Amino acid sequence: MKKAMKIGLVFALIVSFAAMTAFAGGAKEAPQEVELLYVEWAGEVAATFVAQVLLEEMGYDVTVTSVSAAAMWQGIGAGAADAHLAAWLPGTHGEYLSQTEDGLEVLSPLLEGARIGLLVPTYVDIDTVEEIEANADRFDNRIVGIDPGAGLMQATEDAIDVYGLDSVELIEGSDATMVAELARAYDNEEWVVVTGWTPHIKEAMFDLKYLEDPELVFGEEETVSAVVRNGLREEMPEVVEFLDNFYWTPDEVASLMLMNDEGGDPYDNAKQWVADNRSVVEAWLPN
Secondary structure (H helix, E strand, O other): OHHHHHHHHHHHHHHHHHHHHHHHHHOOOOOOEEEEEEOOOHHHHHHHHHHHHHHHHOOOEEEEEEOOHHHHHHHHHOOOOOEEEEEEEOOOOHHHHHHHHHHEEEEEEEEEEEEEEEEEEOOOOOOEHHHHHHHHHHHOOEEEOOOOOOHHHHHHHHHHHHOOOOOOEEEOOOHHHHHHHHHHHHHOOOOOOEEEEEOOOHHHHOOEEEOEOOOOOOOOOEEEEEEEEOOHHHHOHHHHHHHHHOOOOHHHHHHHHHHHHOOOOHHHHHHHHHHHOHHHHHHHOOO
């Protein structure tokens, strides 16, 4: 009797172990999670959602979160998120980099030929930042800006000091509110000056020109790069390799910005753009 009980117990253990082994062998490993931060600027929205689409193709579970420019840099520097694709360097985000560089890594440029400055419609007959002061009343004594945490806003405050624009006020807002105010003034051929950067959808929508900045307060041409938190290269090397390979031209990003401006979900538009530009994105994917 005892022998039979022992045999039964051994058999039960064997069956149990076999079931556990089969279950373990059949279970799929959960995908690694990647969190991307981004700021609500047209080019950065486009880049972030293209990155999400391609990282998901690579098998990652991707979360994207919209934050301010300052929070974006602080989040990566503190290791609270994994990456962003919006480092305007060396000028626009230089201060953010100096505050967070110990906790992150800047990758290769994903876009070249970027710039910032003050933009006016081409029908406005001034050509320099300094001339704003003498025509302040025609601009309703204001420069239409974006979110207060942006490096472009600080550069504009500096320009107000350097060029003695004592009669104008820099108005805070967002990318969307700036474009809306520009569109309203443009439709009525009113004078308006806005904070601007290239690439941006408004350059395709309106005939605009940058005001000359002889003191180079807004700097010269810049690059845009991805930034990753310390440790990501060791933990998810394929993610870093992909982000380091990500590179597109102003015309390529402009085509997606136009799609987003015409409507639809940015993620769905990014999927369509990736499908239409397969030969471009294949070069970004790890071997």
